[in-house]
Amino acid sequence: xxxxxxxxxxxxxxxxALTTVVGFIYFFPVFWIILTAFKTRTDALAVPPKLFxxxxxxxxxxxxxxxxxTTGNSQATDMGLYFFNSIFIAFTAVxxxxxxxxxxxxxxxxYPLRGNDTYLFIILTTRMMPPIVxxxxxxxxxxxxxxxxxxxxxxxxxxxxxxxxxVWLVKSFFDELNPEIEDAARMDGSTxxxxxxxxxxxxxxxxxxxTFVFGLILTWNEFLFALLLTGVxxxxxxxxxxxxxxxxxxxxxxxxxxxxxxxxxxxxxVTFLLQNQLLRGVTFGTVKK
Amino acid sequence: MTDHTxxxxxxxxxxxxxxxxxxxxxxxxxxxxxxxxxxxxLWSFGLSFFNYKATSQRVPTFKGLSNYxxxxxxxxxxxxxxxxxxxxxxxxxxxxxVGFLLAxxxxxxxxxxxxxxxxxxxxxxxxxxxxxxxxxxxxxxTFGIVSYVLNFFTTEHFVxxxxxxxxxxxIVIADAWMWSPFVMLLVLAGLVSVPKYLYEAAExxxxxxxxxxxxxxxxxxxxxxxxAVLFRTIETFxxxxxxxxxxxxxxxxxxxxxxxxxxxxxxxxxxxxHSSALAYIVLFIVIVLTNLYLYSxxxxxxxxx
Numbered sequence: 283x284x285x286x287x288x289x290x291x292x293x294x295x296x297x298x299a300l301t302t303v304v305g306f307i308y309f310f311p312v313f314w315i316i317l318t319a320f321k322t323r324t325d326a327l328a329v330p331p332k333l334f335x336x337x338x339x340x341x342x343x344x345x346x347x348x349x350x351x352t353t354g355n356s357q358a359t360d361m362g363l364y365f366f367n368s369i370f371i372a373f374t375a376v377x378x379x380x381x382x383x384x385x386x387x388x389x390x391x392x393y394p395l396r397g398n399d400t401y402l403f404i405i406l407t408t409r410m411m412p413p414i415v416x417x418x419x420x421x422x423x424x425x426x427x428x429x430x431x432x433x434x435x436x437x438x439x440x441x442x443x444x445x446x447x448x449v450w451l452v453k454s455f456f457d458e459l460n461p462e463i464e465d466a467a468r469m470d471g472s473t474x475x476x477x478x479x480x481x482x483x484x485x486x487x488x489x490x491x492x493t494f495v496f497g498l499i500l501t502w503n504e505f506l507f508a509l510l511l512t513g514v515x516x517x518x519x520x521x522x523x524x525x526x527x528x529x530x531x532x533x534x535x536x537x538x539x540x541x542x543x544x545x546x547x548x549x550x551x552v553t554f555l556l557q558n559q560l561l562r563g564v565t566f567g568t569v570k571k
Numbered sequence: 572m573t574d575h576t577x578x579x580x581x582x583x584x585x586x587x588x589x590x591x592x593x594x595x596x597x598x599x600x601x602x603x604x605x606x607x608x609x610x611x612x613l614w615s616f617g618l619s620f621f622n623y624k625a626t627s628q629r630v631p632t633f634k635g636l637s638n639y640x641x642x643x644x645x646x647x648x649x650x651x652x653x654x655x656x657x658x659x660x661x662x663x664x665x666x667x668x669v670g671f672l673l674a675x676x677x678x679x680x681x682x683x684x685x686x687x688x689x690x691x692x693x694x695x696x697x698x699x700x701x702x703x704x705x706x707x708x709x710x711x712x713t714f715g716i717v718s719y720v721l722n723f724f725t726t727e728h729f730v731x732x733x734x735x736x737x738x739x740x741x742i743v744i745a746d747a748w749m750w751s752p753f754v755m756l757l758v759l760a761g762l763v764s765v766p767k768y769l770y771e772a773a774e775x776x777x778x779x780x781x782x783x784x785x786x787x788x789x790x791x792x793x794x795x796x797x798x799a800v801l802f803r804t805i806e807t808f809x810x811x812x813x814x815x816x817x818x819x820x821x822x823x824x825x826x827x828x829x830x831x832x833x834x835x836x837x838x839x840x841x842x843x844x845h846s847s848a849l850a851y852i853v854l855f856i857v858i859v860l861t862n863l864y865l866y867s868x869x870x871x872x873x874x875x876x
Contacts, residue, residue: 293681301676305690308673311705311748312693314716318708331716386600393593401597403865408608410861412809414833415850418843419611419618422625442607445600474592503698505812510838520700524816527704535708542701549696554689561756564695568868569757569798 312546318539326536341540361522361541368502368518371433375440376497380490382441383448388478390449391456392464402450409446409566413506421510431513439507444497447566451496454567455489456482489559495552496563502545519545612854619847626841638848648849650824651832658743658828659807665747666803667796670754677755678762695752703816706745710817735825738818742826745813750803757799761792764875794871801864805857829853 306313318326320337347356390398408416420439421430429435464477472480483490505520512518519541526538556563562570585591619638621631642648673691677684694702709717710731718731731737765788773783811830814820820827820835827835833853837846 293679295682297679297681298683298687301681301684301687302690304673304676305687308748309690309693311709312697315701315705315708327714329714330719331714382599382603385596389593389596393596395593395597401601403861404609405600405604406865407858407861408604410805410864411854411857412811412830412833414809414811414830414837415854415857416608416611416615418837418847418850419615420607421838422843423611423614425625438603439607442603445604449600474589499696503700505698505700505815506834520698523700523704527707527816538704539708542704545698545701546693550689550693553692553696554685557685557688557692560692560695561760564753564756565798565802568865569760569795569871 315539316543316546318535319543321536321539323534323536326539341536342544344537345540345544360517361519363515364517364519364522365544367433367512367516368520371437371440371516371518372498372501375437376444376494376501378437379441379444379497380448380452380494383445383493384452384483384490386445386449387452387456388482391453392461402453405446405449406566409443409450413443417507417510420507424511430511431516433516436508436511436516436518439511440501440504443504443507444501447497447500448493451493451563451567452486452490454562454570455486455493458570459485492556492559492563495556496559499549499552615847615850618844619851621844623844624841625843631844634844638845639852641845642849642852647824647832651827651829654739654825654827655808655810655829658739658746658810658826659804661739662743662746662750662807663800663803665743666751666754667799669747669751670799671758673751673755674758674762678759691755692752694749697749699749699812700816702745702749703813706741706813707817710741732818733822735822738822738826742810742814742817745817746807746810749813750806753803754799757795758792761795762788765791794867794874797867798864798871801860801867805860805864808857808860 317333319341320339321332321335322338322340325332325335344359345361346359348359349356389395390402395401424430424435427435429438459482464481467477467481468474502518503520504518505524508518508521509524512521523538523541526541527533553560618631620633620635622634622638623631677688677691681687709715712718712730712733715731721731731741769787770783773787778786809830810828811834814826814828814831815834818826820831824832829849833846833849836842836849
């Protein structure tokens with residue numbers, strides 16, 4: 283399934299050096315932020331910008347703890363809670379969306395209904411439309427039902443947000459399987475349930491994992507819904523970051539950079555592991571190769 | 572109806588009928604999407620015909636199409652559409668150029684390719700908020716690195732985000748930086764799908780590099796480039812987070828995209844009905860674009876098979 287990448291032509295280490303230089307120029311903004319995360323406040327705001335400095339871990343410490351000026355006691359900030367919220371909400375909502383999406387994707391792939399394409403189109407449209415369009419009524423709906431600011435509300439919304447993506451992506455994996463194997467299993471007397479769990483699911487496990495991880499990234503990067511529908515206790519990291527930016531006392535860029543850097547670590551792993559599935563993931567399974 | 576268990580067994584059997592298995596499996600997804608997407612959309616469609624304000628207690632009255640009329644005759648709407656169109660087109664063109672060049676660079680096999688590619692692919696996976704924060708820091712007039720570099724070239728103190736053109740450029744650069752890798756991935760997929768024997772044939776014919784590109788390579792990446800343009804247009808059309816973080820639509824309203832304009836109207840001025848009408852116009856555009864996109868996806872699928 284992980285299609286072996288066929289490159290055009292071969293090159294040696296000299297070419298690696300060239301691409302590394304170009305790649306590094308492209309990567310520079312990220313690199314600069316990581317550097318900023320290790321700078322003291324004076325270094326971060328230095329003119330001209332400093333490339334060499336004595337690194338400090340203070341920013342990372344102050345993401346989670348704040349030292350009181352008067353008493354000298356350190357006290358936990360709310361950032362720990364926001365990181366927990368981001369992870370908890372994303373895992374639950376995406377997990378649920380992938381399960382529901384897989385069932386639907388299997389149906390769309392194996393039991394073509396009349397009007398299948400219409401359903402798939404509507405499903406994709408709900409993902410393509412600007413979130414701002416749907417959020418006006420959702421905001422009112424959440425206000426009336428009391429879901430605003432609760433975990434349930436934002437999780438339900440994120441589940442819906444991830445379903446179109448899951449359906450399309452998982453369907454693209456099901457479509458690649460050979461249905462003759464399933465038919466052969468049916469001939470041998472396997473029940474439909476066994477065909478699904480015993481033959482189809484094991485073959486696309488890697489695809490399901492990819493779908494789950496893509497969903498996680500999309501969800502914990504999401505900003506607009508979180509901005510309008512989370513409360514003080516359910517706030518996610520992107521919203522907390524945006525709020526830090528709007529602070530009145532002057533923006534603490536070192537702190538912000540530290541938060542962004544912490545957020546980067548999982549992204550690096552995922553980008554590396556899913557490189558072969560990346561194209562399919564970002565186009566919702568519409569472009570496979 | 573009277574025999575409860577009987578009905579249930581009957582209903583259960585009806586439900587589990589293999590004929591309905593497809594529909595049954597799709598149901599949970601459709602139900603959630605209906606509750607969280609379709610129903611709210613219908614609701615706001617209704618609202619767009621009233622004069623409802625989310626902050627006011629007054630009973631809304633029916634206004635017919637007057638909200639649509641107001642939105643469509645409002646000069647500000649057209650200005651915001653123009654701003655959005657300008658940002659979308661410049662960003663997508665920039666993404667195409669940069670993405671294409673990167674793809675040409677990374678099309679070859681070389682040692683450690685996977686790791687070097689990481690450097691280029693990471694921006695696409697970042698959150699809009701992170702990217703917004705990065706670039707806001709770079710554009711910072713006193714200690715931002717972009718301003719620092721620019722000051723080598725101009726003697727006057729240059730504040731990137733203070734002029735409309737500078738602010739738009741700032742947003743376009745941030746967005747294009749983030750999404751050029753996307754175009755690169757699509758072009759790479761096209762480049763590797765070109766059969767090798769065509770290149771060999773071209774070599775035998777001693778065709779020039781330029782000619783080889785236009786007659787052999789380009790036809791294979793053409794459909795993918797179209798997909799890239801449509802997909803990125805749809806996505807950039809929604810641009811909100813980056814603008815909200817970097818400029819908040821300023822200076823003045825120079826970078827206020829349609830999404831930011833909608834957000835302002837709906838959640839700062841609480842013109843709920845008015846913005847619902849505008850939202851529907853936006854939705855219509857996105858549906859047309861999505862249709863075009865899927866049409867191109869299907870056409871390409873036919874080509875590939």
